[in-house]
Amino acid sequence: SQTIHQWPATLVQPVGSPLSLECTVEGTSNPNLYWYRQAAGRGLQLLFYSVGIGQISSEVPQNLSASRPQDRQFILSSKKLLLSDSGFYLCAWSLAGLRDTQYFGPGTRLTVL
Amino acid sequence: GIQVEQSPPDLILQEGANSTLRCNFSDSVNNLQWFHQNPWGQLINLFYIPSGTKQNGRLSATTVATERYSLLYISSSQTTDSGVYFCAVTNSGYSTLTFGKGTMLLVSP
Numbered sequence: 001s002q003t004i005h006q007w008p009a010t011l012v013q014p015v016g017s018p019l020s021l022e023c024t025v026e027g028t029s030n031p032n033l034y035w036y037r038q039a040a041g042r043g044l045q046l047l048f049y050s051v052g053i054g055q056i057s058s059e060v061p062q063n064l065s066a067s068r069p070q071d072r073q074f075i076l077s078s079k080k081l082l083l084s085d086s087g088f089y090l091c092a093w094s095l096a097g098l099r100d101t102q103y104f105g106p107g108t109r110l111t112v113l
Numbered sequence: 114g115i116q117v118e119q120s121p122p123d124l125i126l127q128e129g130a131n132s133t134l135r136c137n138f139s140d141s142v143n144n145l146q147w148f149h150q151n152p153w154g155q156l157i158n159l160f161y162i163p164s165g166t167k168q169n170g171r172l173s174a175t176t177v178a179t180e181r182y183s184l185l186y187i188s189s190s191q192t193t194d195s196g197v198y199f200c201a202v203t204n205s206g207y208s209t210l211t212f213g214k215g216t217m218l219l220v221s222p
Contacts, residue, residue: 034209038154042214042215043212043214044199044201044212046209046210046211049209059209090156100144101144101158102201102210106153106154107154107155
């Protein structure tokens with residue numbers, strides 16, 4: 001069966017510091033991968049998605065970036081965090097295809113002080 | 114882009130009550146999912162239901178694609194049903210989910 005991991009689970013970082021969040025998927029090959037952010041107030045916002053190694057699509061321009069160095073690894077990064085980057089970051093995967101179910105990881109709660 | 118509206122935004126129930134959550138969407142969809150976000154933040158898949166009706170235990174869902182809405186039914190609610198319920202859709206031709214703002218459900222003992 002497939003599993004999705006995210007780490008760290010929680011993170012407190014000062015403004016201006018770098019960020020690296022990691023997501024890995026097990027038990028499947030060539031998945032679509034996604035990064036979402038959930039700010040206080042419930043809504044989920046898609047940040048990036050990837051259909052293959054090195055292929056990243058950005059949905060929202062900001063100071064975050066994403067990379068996919070391996071088939072089942074998706075990394076969210078920032079060179080300098082802003083206060084507004086605080087939130088709950090969720091990684092998800094789906095089988096390759098437009099109509100497939102997305103499955104979410106446990107999330108990383110980021111607080112920028 | 115496609116708009117997704119969920120109602121009600123908040124719902125308080127006594128344990129054992131039934132409820133219906135609604136999701137309206139503004140365009141045709143080729144993917145519709147219902148999720149439950151538990152108090153720890155985990156998003157749990159409930160249904161993949163771009164059309165038709167499905168049931169899983171005390172939960173069931175119906176999507177009427179031609180009328181652009183979906184309903185999630187919770188019967189005999191339990192305190193563990195508390196959390197936020199999200200509807201999310203994929204518009205034709207795109208692979209990314211658009212989420213509604215959710216319905217926050219609190220089931221009291």
